[in-house]
Amino acid sequence: MDQRLTLIKEMARPCRCGADIGTDHGYLICSLVEEGIAQRGIAADINAMPLDKARQEVIRRGLEERIQLVLTDGLTGIDPEEVDEVFIAGMGGDLMAQILDRWPGSRRSDKVFCLQPMSKGEHLRRFLFQEGFYVEEEKCCVAAGRPYSVMRVIYTGRREAHLPEEEYVGKIDFSTxxxxxxxxxxxxxxxxxxxxxxxxxxxxxxxxxxxxxxxxxxxxxxxx
The missing domain is CATH 1.20.5 (Single alpha-helices involved in coiled-coils or other helix-helix interfaces)
Incomplete structure (x- = not known):
């Protein structure tokens, strides 16, 4: 895994079931389940080809009984009762906001979201601030020479007052x-x-x- 996915794994909380949305090759969810951070996992993707790659990785690691593969758009059709933690990486912040906004389980305080926007991070943070989400932690990494941020988020229902620049840099500690x-x-x-x-x-x-x-x-x- 690259530094993006490694940082997401490091920031994840132990959970009963994690859902990796836009799973691509499936490395993240396989690693989370294999290391016991998630007891079970769901690997979801909108396209069949990356989901087939994930299936091959699941089989290679012998995790067929613990990881379910789902062909779907975002979190559509995924039961909120089944999932404790949601991982979304490698897509634009605007698309992430749409995925969270559409899912019935996103506005529940018992869910944790690990989010890594590839672009438009300010759009995602603005959505989170306005819709009652709370960013518990945000860290940065560099992968293939490009910097990224990863945020761990929960829903509180309280809209956070924030300064305009916080939509661009969130709660990042610039000491690294x-x-x-x-x-x-x-x-x-x-x-x-x-x-x-x-x-x-x-x-x-x-x-x-x-x-x-x-x-x-x-x-x-x-x-x-």
């Missing part, structure tokens, strides 16, 4: 090299947006000022 690399990636994206707004036509002064304020706020967070 991995977190600093993630912060630099966020700043680069915001700088690109700022330049586009500055060079664009029309009255976009409000957006430009908001973006400049975000850049400075993220920089201050990184320096704390």
């Amino acid at each position: 090299d991995e977190a600093e690399a993630y912060g630099k990636k966020v700043l680069a994206a915001l700088e690109k947006r700022r330049k586009g707004l500055a060079q664009g036509t029309g009255d976009r002064m409000g957006e430009l000022q908001e973006t400049e304020a975000l850049i400075q706020a993220v920089k201050r967070r990184m320096e704390q």
